[in-house]
Amino acid sequence: MSAIAVYLLLLKAIGTSFAGMGSLPQIQHDFVETRHAISGEELSQAVLVGRSTPGPVGAYVVAVGYMAAGWRGAVAAWLAMMTPALAAIPLLVLIRRWLHLPRVRAAVDAVVIASGVLLVESGIRMGVDAWRQVSTVF
Amino acid sequence: MTVEQQPVPISLARLTWIIVRDVNRTLGGGLAAMELLRRTFIRNRSMDEFDNAGLVAVSRLTPGTNVLAYCAALGWSLRRWPGALASLLAASLPGSLIVGGLTVALVSVHEIPAVRMLLAVGVLAATFLVLSSAVSLLRPYVRSAVLVRASVIAAVAVGLMLAGVTPVRILLLSAALGAAIGAGTGANGE
Numbered sequence: 001m002s003a004i005a006v007y008l009l010l011l012k013a014i015g016t017s018f019a020g021m022g023s024l025p026q027i028q029h030d031f032v033e034t035r036h037a038i039s040g041e042e043l044s045q046a047v048l049v050g051r052s053t054p055g056p057v058g059a060y061v062v063a064v065g066y067m068a069a070g071w072r073g074a075v076a077a078w079l080a081m082m083t084p085a086l087a088a089i090p091l092l093v094l095i096r097r098w099l100h101l102p103r104v105r106a107a108v109d110a111v112v113i114a115s116g117v118l119l120v121e122s123g124i125r126m127g128v129d130a131w132r133q134v135s136t137v138f
Numbered sequence: 139m140t141v142e143q144q145p146v147p148i149s150l151a152r153l154t155w156i157i158v159r160d161v162n163r164t165l166g167g168g169l170a171a172m173e174l175l176r177r178t179f180i181r182n183r184s185m186d187e188f189d190n191a192g193l194v195a196v197s198r199l200t201p202g203t204n205v206l207a208y209c210a211a212l213g214w215s216l217r218r219w220p221g222a223l224a225s226l227l228a229a230s231l232p233g234s235l236i237v238g239g240l241t242v243a244l245v246s247v248h249e250i251p252a253v254r255m256l257l258a259v260g261v262l263a264a265t266f267l268v269l270s271s272a273v274s275l276l277r278p279y280v281r282s283a284v285l286v287r288a289s290v291i292a293a294v295a296v297g298l299m300l301a302g303v304t305p306v307r308i309l310l311l312s313a314a315l316g317a318a319i320g321a322g323t324g325a326n327g328e
Contacts, residue, residue, distance in 0.1 A: 014201065014203070016305070017202065019204060020204065029304055045257055045261065046241070048260045049240045052260070053233060054232075055229070056229065057203065058202065058203030059233045060237065062234045062238050066241045067241065067245070081203060081234070084200065084202035084206075085200060088200040088208070089210060091207075092214065092215070106316045106320020107314070108199055108313075109288075109320065111309050111312055112279075113275075113276065113312065113316075114292075115275055116273075116276035117296055118299065119275065123265050126265045127262065130259075130261035131262070134255070
């Protein structure tokens with residue numbers, strides 16, 4: 001997989017999630033199920049590495065990028081992780097104008113709820129994968 | 139900051155150092171790092187609780203990793219664009235380098251049976267962390283004031299998921315549904 005593809009796919013996943021691990025379902029869909037760039041086991045390991053190190057939880061995407069496309073993929077993933085954060089600056093200005101609108105607030109809440117539901121599903125899949133690995137070793 | 143309490147200026151180098159230090163010494167997610175940053179910058183009188191509340195709200199609304207959005211907004215508040223970019227680099231680069239290095243090490247040893255066993259156990263533990271992230275996202279909505287609406291949205295999301303709809307589409311459809319049936323009490327009771 002090319003570094004540009006890694007950047008664009010991760011940007012899509014990260015740019016449509018609202019927490020460090022919120023991108024996991026889309027990454028699972030794009031990298032594991034659709035493009036087979038990494039295996040489910042590798043994705044689980046990437047999450048493990050990301051959760052075992054200090055710093056942002058979302059940095060697990062750097063491991064995903066490395067597994068999919070080597071060091072170029074890791075750099076592309078790092079850039080994809082940073083890019084959406086820049087949206088915070090115009091949001092800081094807009095939030096004072098728009099967030100008091102009930103429908104905008106309700107839409108944001110709905111996205112957060114759906115993110116939580118998707119994360120539960122990803123967590124269950126990870127657990128099943130890990131249990132299979134444990135069973136295989138024994 | 140109120141008019142009476144002007145923020146104490148901070149240099150770009152000091153801003154960068156504080157973010158490197160506070161973000162990259164926490165395990166367990168961005169909330170812990172944001173709490174450390176809040177304490178440091180309020181103690182330095184570079185911001186107050188009101189400023190912090192605005193930054194937290196923005197970080198929750200910005201797509202992606204919350205703590206990176208918090209740092210970008212914080213840097214912009216204190217030193218405009220140079221501050222935002224320096225803060226973003228300071229928050230993301232050290233952790234990413236560690237993750238990259240660990241991944242290289244992992245790829246070269248992960249076929250060893252003992253390592254595979256340890257990894258599997260570690261992934262099982264990480265599974266609980268992922269589920270706890272989901273719980274922390276959903277917890278504010280488990281209140282009587284918003285529970286019915288939140289349950290409807292969650293049920294629709296589950297239905298779409300079972301129907302094989304992609305996550306991006308599920309999020310977009312949820313946003314549209316939330317806007318259509320919403321207009322009520324938000325997660326913070328506002």
